[in-house]
Amino acid sequence: MKKRLVKIALFSLAIAISSCQEEGKEMENVDDATESSALLAKYTPVRLTTDLAVLTDRQREMIPLLIEAAQIMDQLFWQDAYGDREALLNSIEDPDLRRFTEINYGPWDRLDGDKPFIDGFGPKPLGANFYPADMSKEEFEQASGQSDELGEAFTSLYTLIRRDDAGKLVPIAYREAYAEEVARVAEKLKAASELAEDPGLKTYLVARADALLSDEYQPSDLAWMDMKENAIDVVIGPIETYEDKLFGYKAAHSAYVLVKDLEWSQRLARYTEFLPELQKGLPVPEQYKQEEPGGESQLNAYDVVYYAGDCNAGSKTIAINLTNDPEVQLQKGARRLQLKNAMRAKFDMILVPIAEFLIAEDQRKHITFDAFFQNTMFHEVAHGLGIKNTLTGQGAVRTALKEQASAFEEGKADILGLYMITQLIERGELEDADFKDNYVTFMAGIIRSIRFGSSSAHGRANLMRFNYFKEQGAFSRDPSTSTYRVDFDRMAEAIDSLSEKILTIQGDGDYDAAKAMMERLGRLDEQLESDLARITAQGIPTDIIFDQGMSVLQ
Ligand code: ZN
Numbered sequence: 001m002k003k004r005l006v007k008i009a010l011f012s013l014a015i016a017i018s019s020c021q022e023e024g025k026e027m028e029n030v031d032d033a034t035e036s037s038a039l040l041a042k043y044t045p046v047r048l049t050t051d052l053a054v055l056t057d058r059q060r061e062m063i064p065l066l067i068e069a070a071q072i073m074d075q076l077f078w079q080d081a082y083g084d085r086e087a088l089l090n091s092i093e094d095p096d097l098r099r100f101t102e103i104n105y106g107p108w109d110r111l112d113g114d115k116p117f118i119d120g121f122g123p124k125p126l127g128a129n130f131y132p133a134d135m136s137k138e139e140f141e142q143a144s145g146q147s148d149e150l151g152e153a154f155t156s157l158y159t160l161i162r163r164d165d166a167g168k169l170v171p172i173a174y175r176e177a178y179a180e181e182v183a184r185v186a187e188k189l190k191a192a193s194e195l196a197e198d199p200g201l202k203t204y205l206v207a208r209a210d211a212l213l214s215d216e217y218q219p220s221d222l223a224w225m226d227m228k229e230n231a232i233d234v235v236i237g238p239i240e241t242y243e244d245k246l247f248g249y250k251a252a253h254s255a256y257v258l259v260k261d262l263e264w265s266q267r268l269a270r271y272t273e274f275l276p277e278l279q280k281g282l283p284v285p286e287q288y289k290q291e292e293p294g295g296e297s298q299l300n301a302y303d304v305v306y307y308a309g310d311c312n313a314g315s316k317t318i319a320i321n322l323t324n325d326p327e328v329q330l331q332k333g334a335r336r337l338q339l340k341n342a343m344r345a346k347f348d349m350i351l352v353p354i355a356e357f358l359i360a361e362d363q364r365k366h367i368t369f370d371a372f373f374q375n376t377m378f379h380e381v382a383h384g385l386g387i388k389n390t391l392t393g394q395g396a397v398r399t400a401l402k403e404q405a406s407a408f409e410e411g412k413a414d415i416l417g418l419y420m421i422t423q424l425i426e427r428g429e430l431e432d433a434d435f436k437d438n439y440v441t442f443m444a445g446i447i448r449s450i451r452f453g454s455s456s457a458h459g460r461a462n463l464m465r466f467n468y469f470k471e472q473g474a475f476s477r478d479p480s481t482s483t484y485r486v487d488f489d490r491m492a493e494a495i496d497s498l499s500e501k502i503l504t505i506q507g508d509g510d511y512d513a514a515k516a517m518m519e520r521l522g523r524l525d526e527q528l529e530s531d532l533a534r535i536t537a538q539g540i541p542t543d544i545i546f547d548q549g550m551s552v553l554q
Contacts, residue, residue: 035117036096042111043103044541046345048548050259050303059232062192063257063305064550066234069188070255070308072181073236077253077309079178080243082106083129092118103314103545110314111542127246131161135169137246143169157251158215158238174238175215182212185236192234200227205234212237221323225298225332233258233302235320235337240310254310256320261340264301268377271424272299275384278420283496287391288507293384297321297334299377303341306548315543318342319380336380340373345544347372353540354451355444358531360478360485366440374433375442378417383409385416386502390509400509406457407522408514411464412502418442418495439486443475447484450524451532460522467521469494482531 052060078085082105092098100117104110107118114124125133131140140161144154150171153159159171175182186209193205204227207220217237227233235258238251275293282289311317320337323329347369355367387397394400401408421438424430446469449462469475474491475484505513524532 036094036100039100039109039117040096040103041539042542043545044349044543045547046349046544047552048304048306048341048345048546049553050305050341052259052553055231055259056197058195058197062195062232063553065188065192065195066232066236066257067306067549069185069192069234069236070257070306072185072188073253073255074308074312076178076181076238077313078105079129080250080252080310081128081313105309105313125246126244127161127250128243128252130244130250131246132163132169135161139169140247155247155249156215157241157249158217159250173215175213185209186213189234189236196230196232198227198230201230201232203227204230208234208236218325218328221325221328222332224323225328225335228298231260231262233260233337235322239322239324243310243313252310254312255306255308256304256311256337256339257306258302258304258337258339261301261303264338264340265299268299268301268381271378271381271420271429272384274420274424274429275381278423279385281423282385282416282419282499282503284500284503284507288387288503291387291389293386297336297380297384299336299338299380301338301340301377304339305553307342307546312546316342316346316546318346319376338373338377338380342544343373343376344369349541349544351441351444351448353538354448354535355441357535357538357540358447358482358484359440359444360481360483363436363440363485366434366437367444368437368441370433371437371441372445374421374430375417375438375445378420379413380417382413382416382420385420386412387507391507392509394509397506397509401506401511401514404511404514404518407460407464407518408502408506410458411461412499412506414461414465415495415499415502419499422492422495436486436488439488439491443469443484443486443491447528447531447535450528451535460518463524464518464521465498466528467523467525468498472497477527482534 052063075085082088088107089098089101092101097118100109101107104117106124107116107121108114108124109117116122116124125131127133127135140154144151153171153173154161154169156171156173158174160174160177161169162172164170189205189209189212193202193209196202196205200223204220204223207223211217211220220237234255236255237253239254241248241251243252244250279289279291279293307316311320318339320339321334322337323334351372352367355364359367389395390397390400392400398405398409418438421430421433422435425433425435446462446466449458450466469491472490472494473487474494475486477484501517504510505517
């Protein structure tokens with residue numbers, strides 16, 4: 001009975017998609033004497049490797065070039081987030097504190113609401129280092145409002161804002177501010193393109209090099225979406241805007257060097273084909289399942305061999321959804337990248353220890369990576385099920401449900417992912433899978449997500465589900481062992497009834513019902529809170545850091 005990747009249960013791993021803010025919040029009470037080692041203990045190190053034997057010689061030769069390009073993005077992200085890396089690190093004597101500073105790309109703790117952890121530093125500027133620290137929003141708006149042209153340059157994803165000699169605000173294009181660095185990155189990408197055997201990859205690498213030199217990213221984004229047969233991938237450039245908490249205008253430098261898991265990617269493409277049939281079978285009245293399920297997204301699995309910059313700061317991303325360019329999305333759809341070895345690391349280092357502590361002993365055998373991976377994957381596929389537009393003439397579900405929309409959409413994807421897995425197992429499509437693994441792993445995943453994300457959409461979705469499952473008897477808590485046990489039959493029923501509730505609220509665009517349901521079920525009760533505190537007291541880490549680079553690759 002070999003079970004390779006197939007046992008999972010759906011789970012809200014979207015969680016981990018998590019960004020730093022979602023995963024903050026613990027370890028408030030750090031004793032001074034042990035402060036730096038306690039801070040560092042939030043993270044546990046993991047070797048980031050993959051099987052390079054599956055690659056051709058030329059593909060293997062590309063990897064060091066791509067890692068070198070990524071390392072330059074790492075330097076640029078220091079500029080985005082803080083400024084002079086060397087000066088800061090050289091000023092810190094305590095090695096643990098220095099390491100913690102490197103992990104955070106600055107003196108502010110990303111898992112604790114950007115709280116400063118080095119004496120002499122105040123709160124992190126909302127605009128990080130993209131803007132002058134002394135600039136007010138009003139000053140920015142006044143300067144950028146002088147003409148359309150200036151407005152465009154000031155709000156561009158790809159400019160820094162600085163003061164000129166007279167103290168006046170000026171935008172500086174990344175390609176000029178970082179001319180020397182982007183020239184070196186472009187050189188590495190072009191050298192890698194020479195080695196590329198896949199024509200799509202070759203085109204993309206050249207286009208991406210040009211993008212870094214010109215700050216025009218659209219052609220390379222289009223080339224990236226067109227590239228489908230490549231075994232190697234690199235996501236590189238200024239990409240997400242979360243680091244700019246002042247306006248959300250500025251893109252931060254980031255890079256992932258990736259090796260595609262072709263086997264899993266093919267399987268995912270096959271499962272996507274079941275969407276129309278599964279849509280018809282949803283446990284909800286006919287009118288709520290009349291839309292064609294969306295298959296517009298590509299979904300692939302990868303191992304990451306290098307993280308750099310933005311994606312490596314604080315909490316580590318385990319799934320990516322790109323591109324962000326709406327015009328490219330309209331033309332080509334989007335691509336979701338599931339980062340399998342990073343997921344594995346979070347599973348081993350965080351989910352399993354939580355389960356060993358809080359799941360009933362005889363059910364711990366059902367905690368499996370395959371189940372965890374399936375739950376995460378099918379969460380992504382399940383975003384395509386259900387309904388996107390209200391039946392009540394209120395337009396898109398997303399608009400009608402306002403600030404509740406994300407939590408309901410994530411909650412839907414979690415629960416319908418589990419529904420899909422159950423259905424596919426019944427049809428014999430998920431060989432070797434055991435739904436019990438999916439359910440128990442799902443349960444442990446809920447607890448993990450709540451722990452990391454009570455302020456995020458994913459966290460709220462998980463809390464709502466936890467309380468709903470509790471009401472329905474989908475699990476029980478044994479006070480003598482302080483552990484949770486899944487009731488499989490009742491969980492199956494709860495999956496159906498919760499799916500129906502969420503889909504109905506979405507289809508009706510019923511904001512009041514959404515809000516009321518969240519208010520009733522989105523509460524952390526004392527019991528759960530104390531169980532979560534016990535996990536933290538156990539020293540179970542919050543996140544992972546990577547031991548990575550050519551030296552750890554086999
Ligand atoms: Zn999601």
